[in-house]
Amino acid sequence: MVNELITVESLALRANDDLAEMLRLLFESNSLAVSNWISSPGSGKTALISKLCQSLAVASFNTGVLVGDCATENDANRISSFGIDARQIITEGMCHLEASMIYEKIIDWNLSDFQFLIIENVGNLVCPSAFGLGESMRVALISTTEGEDKPLKYPALFSGCDLVVVTKMDLAPYCDFDQDALLRNISAVAGRTPVVMCSSKTGEGIDALADHLIAARNSGFRNVTLRPN
Amino acid sequence: MVNELITVESLALRANDDLAEMLRLLFESNSLAVSNWISSPGSGKTALISKLCQSLAVASFNTGVLVGDCATENDANRISSFGIDARQIITEGMCHLEASMIYEKIIDWNLSDFQFLIIENVGNLVCPSAFGLGESMRVALISTTEGEDKPLKYPALFSGCDLVVVTKMDLAPYCDFDQDALLRNISAVAGRTPVVMCSSKTGEGIDALADHLIAARNSGFRNVTLRPN
Numbered sequence: 001m002v003n004e005l006i007t008v009e010s011l012a013l014r015a016n017d018d019l020a021e022m023l024r025l026l027f028e029s030n031s032l033a034v035s036n037w038i039s040s041p042g043s044g045k046t047a048l049i050s051k052l053c054q055s056l057a058v059a060s061f062n063t064g065v066l067v068g069d070c071a072t073e074n075d076a077n078r079i080s081s082f083g084i085d086a087r088q089i090i091t092e093g094m095c096h097l098e099a100s101m102i103y104e105k106i107i108d109w110n111l112s113d114f115q116f117l118i119i120e121n122v123g124n125l126v127c128p129s130a131f132g133l134g135e136s137m138r139v140a141l142i143s144t145t146e147g148e149d150k151p152l153k154y155p156a157l158f159s160g161c162d163l164v165v166v167t168k169m170d171l172a173p174y175c176d177f178d179q180d181a182l183l184r185n186i187s188a189v190a191g192r193t194p195v196v197m198c199s200s201k202t203g204e205g206i207d208a209l210a211d212h213l214i215a216a217r218n219s220g221f222r223n224v225t226l227r228p229n
Numbered sequence: 230m231v232n233e234l235i236t237v238e239s240l241a242l243r244a245n246d247d248l249a250e251m252l253r254l255l256f257e258s259n260s261l262a263v264s265n266w267i268s269s270p271g272s273g274k275t276a277l278i279s280k281l282c283q284s285l286a287v288a289s290f291n292t293g294v295l296v297g298d299c300a301t302e303n304d305a306n307r308i309s310s311f312g313i314d315a316r317q318i319i320t321e322g323m324c325h326l327e328a329s330m331i332y333e334k335i336i337d338w339n340l341s342d343f344q345f346l347i348i349e350n351v352g353n354l355v356c357p358s359a360f361g362l363g364e365s366m367r368v369a370l371i372s373t374t375e376g377e378d379k380p381l382k383y384p385a386l387f388s389g390c391d392l393v394v395v396t397k398m399d400l401a402p403y404c405d406f407d408q409d410a411l412l413r414n415i416s417a418v419a420g421r422t423p424v425v426m427c428s429s430k431t432g433e434g435i436d437a438l439a440d441h442l443i444a445a446r447n448s449g450f451r452n453v454t455l456r457p458n
Contacts, residue, residue: 008237040269040270041269041354042371042372070355071384074378093355095353122355124355126322126353127356143374145372145397145400153298171403174400
């Protein structure tokens, strides 16, 4: 009896889920707190992650960074220029990271060197949501310039994340940013998911973000929604 | 002899290409100039298209608009509020528009009412590039806040478009926007593709954009790269 429609897509997702689950076990056995950062292109992920790693370093935590892009090594180079251990994943046009790409990049990395691993996904609000990477925390970012309705228009990402980061708060006064409207829309799809307001330019919110990650790691990410599914 | 690898993905793309080609013939037989607008989420497509349609109306051209989003009818409602004939395509989570979705939305539309049809794709710099919609002009948009390296990081879109529109020029002074660097990067992947700098807030570039579309229509889009492939 076949009572389930099996598609090529669902088989690919299942294979990814299986590998993601193995990655999660590997990360947990190394006490490595792994987060998957997803946003539109140009929302300021790379600048924010660079600042965040520096804030974590002040608190004596080492962070490794994996950065996904369709092309160029620009982002890993930018992050490395701050003395952070960063590796680029070039997807050659693919619109999201998959667990197999993470596995290939970390296989020769000494994971016990790090307390945090930050994965910066390909800039895309849709496709990365479907592919778990073994992370214990999924972070959705949105910049003040993108429009307050984005959580409603991209509900899969925002309803499935563990933390929302609002970036480019320094530009808020210049783009008619309506903070109350954005928080209402986040709440409508993501319930009580925590939100941190940040600016890489002024430093607003960066230490609060680091504190949030440290607290989540100390609690063993026990309150975090399990991914995938 | 099979000398070509046929994948499920390539079969889906071919089916889309066939329908897109039929749509193109239909549009041409109605003297309808169709453009496909692709950008990141939040780059300001909807505001820009609303202004552009009003500028085209001043020059006595009627424009129909199709708007793609994963969820919500917000954008079609925003555009309609300016008296423009707009229809929403809700993709229910799909990351791009396909030719079949265009066909279903226009089948009961009187195409001869319009001189222009503008298709606002789902906000995504990757996946929409692979799916022709029968358009004779493909437009890539990038806002001043997104970072000057985006053309290098998303080469499939920028190398395959017929026009680049830079949006949110009003925010340029506040986000360290380097116009020369962006133009260099566009040129590196898109050669001599025309670029128009715009701001929906100040109106900068909107009439120039309308003039560009009108001139392209008058020339029968003869210089336009054919899509798909």
